[in-house]
Amino acid sequence: MRCFWVEKSESGEVSASLTEQPTSILDAAETTSPRIRVQVEYSSLNYKDALAATGNPGIVRNFPHIPGIDAVGRVMQSEDDSFQPGDAVIVTGNQLGVTHFGGWAEQIDVPSSWAVPLPDSLTPVQAMALGTAGFTAAQCVAALIDHGVAPESGRVVVTGATGGVASLAISLLVKLGYTVTAVTGKQSEHANLKQRGVDTVLSRNEFVDESRRPLLSAAYAGAVDSVGGKLLETLLRSTSYRGCIAACGLTGGNELHTTVFPFLLRGITLCGIDSAMCPMPERKKIWQRLAGEWKLDDLDSLTQIYPMDQLASLVETILAGKMVGRAVVQI
Known part of the structure; x- marks a missing residue:
């Protein structure tokens, strides 16, 4: 072979x-x-x-x-x-x-x-276009919904916006009616992201806050973070009361420097997403969603x-x- x-x-x-x-x-x-x-x-x-x-x-x-x-x-x-x-x-x-x-x-x-x-409604190519990336993105979106982050809750941030997981998370969130802010280091992709339904596109440098303030303005209801590092640190400090961040990547670093204030004063949830060992009942449910009501048009x-x-x-x-x-x- x-x-x-x-x-x-x-x-x-x-x-x-x-x-x-x-x-x-x-x-x-x-x-x-x-x-x-x-x-x-x-x-x-x-x-x-x-x-x-x-x-x-x-x-x-x-x-x-x-x-x-x-x-x-x-x-x-x-x-x-x-x-x-x-x-x-x-x-x-x-x-x-x-x-x-x-x-x-x-x-x-x-x-x-x-x-x-x-699933009958997915071709083999579509199944692999989704793959672990789409499965992970769907788990992230499901985590936001399970923690009460709805389209009317406010803006949702997606970091590393042109990557596989993030691209599919954006498509899912736009399909479900969320207002999405995308963060990317690729200036050349800003127009493409806007065409795909993203409301606001920010560069990585625009988004990251280098100050040591334990809390920033509560600007976002939730986030899908595929980067980690300083981006995740900024997200933790700028997520609104009872918001949720689904963390699924570490391309920006595996260290996290934060305080307990976002958790104690705003009650936010940092939800870790593990796709590799996801239990089979949940795995089947996610694939059914991706082949059904969450099937992506783009x-x-x-x-x-x-x-x-x-x-x-x-x-x-x-x-x-x-x-x-x-x-x-x-x-």
Whole structure:
């Protein structure tokens, strides 16, 4: 099978290339659960995949490795009566592409408990245009709703606005009637964001407050933060009473310097979003929403399809912060 193979030499040098590997490598997966073998049709590119492709030790602990935290395809073999050969399935999160060989390969072998039937209203390309990014974005929006942040509550901020998760979060929020403020470091994307229904676009420098004031003016009812660092610190100090921030990323840093005042005086919620280990009942519910009442009208316009041959250059692009929208990889 053809796959994106990441290796580490005895000297510690990491290398990656498209190569042919025997499908027998998939049989080494250790699991006591019933397994399914899937013929992968499409995967996607996420920041986490790019880290895995470069051997980042925070993501990859064992070599050789195949990245790809998302996959969609058809069941080839199944040890679980819930799935039959020919069934179309989505596999995202869990340990796919992390400790388990991932979707940047023509076949995957995974526990059947990781798979969700592909909804009839989604094509395989649309499923991967969503992927972990769309799933995460939907979890963020659901968190805001669950904590009482409604369209009439006030403005909602989305940081890192041109990234995969943020782009899809913006589409969901606009579809649901929210007034969105987008924060981005890409000046060239301001007009595009406005065309997509964003009310206000701010540059990163405009938004970040470098002062040490424990609280700022309460300007936002909620936020979807895919950046972390100073952006999240500013969000915490400028969120309104009983507001909610859904935090799902750390491209701006993994440290957080704050005080308890936003929590004690304004009663805000900082809601962490974990997509990898999301319980299956909630996972199915989110996918049903994305295929139903939350199905995005502009999903195709946010998506570019690339062949596997371009994976190496795509990894460089996303690590350089130059990726816009969603990259779907045709396997």
